[in-house]
Amino acid sequence: MVAVSSQTMCITEVNRSKFITFLVPISEYEGLQAKLKAQHSKANHIVYALRYLNEFDQIVENFSDDGEPKGCAGTPALNVLRGRELVNSAVLIVRYFGGIKLGTGGMARAYALAVKEVLDVSTLVPYEKEISYAFKTSYSDVDKTLYQLRQLGFSKYERDFGSNSVEWTIIGNEEKIEKFKNI
Numbered sequence: 001m002v003a004v005s006s007q008t009m010c011i012t013e014v015n016r017s018k019f020i021t022f023l024v025p026i027s028e029y030e031g032l033q034a035k036l037k038a039q040h041s042k043a044n045h046i047v048y049a050l051r052y053l054n055e056f057d058q059i060v061e062n063f064s065d066d067g068e069p070k071g072c073a074g075t076p077a078l079n080v081l082r083g084r085e086l087v088n089s090a091v092l093i094v095r096y097f098g099g100i101k102l103g104t105g106g107m108a109r110a111y112a113l114a115v116k117e118v119l120d121v122s123t124l125v126p127y128e129k130e131i132s133y134a135f136k137t138s139y140s141d142v143d144k145t146l147y148q149l150r151q152l153g154f155s156k157y158e159r160d161f162g163s164n165s166v167e168w169t170i171i172g173n174e175e176k177i178e179k180f181k182n183i
Contacts, residue, residue, distance in 0.1 A: 001127040004089045010118035012110070016098025019114035021091060023122050026052040029090040036094055044097045047111065049078035050090035057129070059087060068095075072104045076112040084119055087127050091115050128173040130156075133180070136165045148183055152176055 004023050012019040020040070024032060029050060036046050049063040061082075063074030077091055093114050102110055137145050142159075149157055149170065156171040170177065 001085045001087045002124040003087055003127045005123045005125045008118055008122040010114070010121055012114040012117050013098075014110040014113065015100040015102060015106070017100070017102065017110065018096040018098065019110060020094040020096075021114045021118040022093075023089065023091050023115075023118045026050060026088045026090055029092075032090075033092060036092060040094045040096075042096070043094045045073065045093075045095045047073040047077060047093045047095065048090060049074050049081055049115075051078070051081050051086055052088045052090075053129075068107060069104050072107040073111045076108040077115045080112050080115040080119065084124075086119075086124070091118065130171050130173055131177060132169055132171045133177045134167065134169045136167050138165055142166055148180065152180055154180070 004025055007022060007024045007028060009023075010021045012021065020043075022032070022036070029048075033046055033048060037043075040046070045066045045068050047064060047066050047068060049061075051059055051061050054060050061078060063078045065071070065073045065075075068074075073093070073095075077093060081089065081091060093111060139161075145166075145168065152172075154170050154172050154176065158169045160167040170180065172180075
């Protein structure tokens, strides 16, 4: 399985219809469709497809045809995400009608092509399940702990400065957390 590391945009043209495709991490999906509708108020459709892992490590999928004929837009986009084994990612496609009807088959191929093209220019990273680990340190060990976290490549951490100690929560893959525990 792979995931997208940052937002990517690509423009695909099929028979004068313009498809502006955005591939985003699932964390950036919320509210993006409304933002795109505001930015592209003259667009005919904003289709989406997404796949993410829930708390039980099950893949959850969803899509919308946004007024396109049923099964001609969201389903082909979702099938491309499935074929590339993407998780924790969403794709949104803004379509401007070019005046030439594509037909249901042509439309399905066009939406699939738009997703394939954005995937080809995206930075995909292997998916790694992340876990959290909580621990405490003294105030005198804060700088040392920060140094160790940076050396191991941790970028996601929280600190809570209590009256007698510092409570930490770090997030990373199991291998990194085990290395940190053994320091």
